[in-house]
Amino acid sequence: MHGYTYKGPVNCTRQPDSHNLNGTTAIVTGGANGLGEAYVRALVAAGVNVCIGDIDSKRGKELELELPGTKFVQCNTASWDDQVRLFREASEHSSSGRISYVVANAGIHRPDGVFTYDGNNGEPEKPDLSTIDVNVNGTLYTTKLAMYYFIKQNGQTPSAEQEDTCLVLIGSGAAFLDVPRTPQYDASKWAMRGIMHSLRRTAFYYGGRVNVISPWYVRTSILSEETFNSIEGLGIQFATVEDAGECLIRVLSDKSINGKSLFVTARKWAERGYMDLDLEDYDGIELLQEMQEEQMRAAPPEAGLFV
Numbered sequence: 283m284h285g286y287t288y289k290g291p292v293n294c295t296r297q298p299d300s301h302n303l304n305g306t307t308a309i310v311t312g313g314a315n316g317l318g319e320a321y322v323r324a325l326v327a328a329g330v331n332v333c334i335g336d337i338d339s340k341r342g343k344e345l346e347l348e349l350p351g352t353k354f355v356q357c358n359t360a361s362w363d364d365q366v367r368l369f370r371e372a373s374e375h376s377s378s379g380r381i382s383y384v385v386a387n388a389g390i391h392r393p394d395g396v397f398t399y400d401g402n403n404g405e406p407e408k409p410d411l412s413t414i415d416v417n418v419n420g421t422l423y424t425t426k427l428a429m430y431y432f433i434k435q436n437g438q439t440p441s442a443e444q445e446d447t448c449l450v451l452i453g454s455g456a457a458f459l460d461v462p463r464t465p466q467y468d469a470s471k472w473a474m475r476g477i478m479h480s481l482r483r484t485a486f487y488y489g490g491r492v493n494v495i496s497p498w499y500v501r502t503s504i505l506s507e508e509t510f511n512s513i514e515g516l517g518i519q520f521a522t523v524e525d526a527g528e529c530l531i532r533v534l535s536d537k538s539i540n541g542k543s544l545f546v547t548a549r550k551w552a553e554r555g556y557m558d559l560d561l562e563d564y565d566g567i568e569l570l571q572e573m574q575e576e577q578m579r580a581a582p583p584e585a586g587l588f589v
């Protein structure tokens with residue numbers, strides 16, 4: 283495993299070969315429904331043991347019964363203690379004790395009090411920031427615990443003995459497109475790219491990789507059926523949960539993929555339903571390249587993990 287280098291966009295036109303994932307263990311937060319469930323199903327099909335962390339225990343337990351190799355742990359990702367227990371139980375669920383892959387998928391979308399004009403007696407109302415609590419704080423807890431386990435398993439010195447590990451953060455079209463009226467959700471999804479950019483140059487110390495998967499509209503429970511119907515009614519094509527599942531397998535099965543964002547998109551834009559928009563580096567923009575180089579001089583990855 284080497285430090286981060288830009289090698290151009292990921293080829294997303296071939297079916298991933300998942301054989302190297304067989305027998306490994308993964309955690310999927312928010313894995314009981316929607317896109318999370320699709321990631322779980324794709325991982326199980328690739329022979330991965332999956333620990334599902336979700337607040338929805340009814341659906342989580344149903345999946346555990348249905349899918350061999352899965353274990354459900356009730357977990358609110360906004361709670362540090364819940365996530366500590368999730369990772370401990372995932373490690374116990376793994377025959378080797380190792381956790382190889384973590385998909386930080388749990389996320390919510392709510393009406394945004396940061397945006398709305400409201401207030402009693404002429405006073406603004408304090409906005410509810412629960413979207414940040416789950417989407418950002420919860421994901422930072424997941425990130426901290428993923429790195430803790432990866433470092434515990436692989437040490438802090440790059441070597442050929444280190445086994446591949448990967449953290450996958452879940453962004454959105456709202457992580458790079460303008461989406462009006464939801465500043466809190468949009469900030470939370472841009473944040474996924476920020477976490478990835480911060481870690482992608484040091485993850486190699488512990489044999490790690492960090493990537494982002496950003497879905498376009500996918501019909502799940504995150505928005506109401508009415509909202510999805512009205513968007514679809516405008517002729518907007520959605521992406522699918524199945525393509526999201528394959529995208530995850532593409533990222534996890536290819537050890538060369540680090541520091542990337544893949545966009546799960548409508549098939550009209552990508553033949554397999556996902557693509558690398560190549561947004562995470564500034565290839566060809568000399569000024570930004572120069573600034574990035576200076577930034578690396580100021581905060582060099584060679585300083586190690588904890589400096």
Ligand SMILES: NC(=O)c1ccc[n+]([C@@H]2O[C@H](COP(=O)([O-])OP(=O)(O)OC[C@H]3O[C@@H](n4cnc5c(N)ncnc54)[C@H](O)[C@@H]3O)[C@@H](O)[C@H]2O)c1
Pocket residue numbers: 311312313314315316317318335336337338357358359360387388389390416420452453454455496497498499500501502503504505
């Ligand atoms: N569906 C889309 O169009 C779309 C687009 C872009 C990004 N995303 C992102 O994909 C991820 C999954 O979304 P989805 O569409 O499958 O949503 P969903 O609402 O269908 O499923 C979300 C799952 O997360 C669980 N969950 C919610 N809060 C939790 C918490 N605090 N702790 C643990 N589990 C929790 C829910 O119980 C549910 O199982 C989210 O991060 C979302 O922002 C979705």
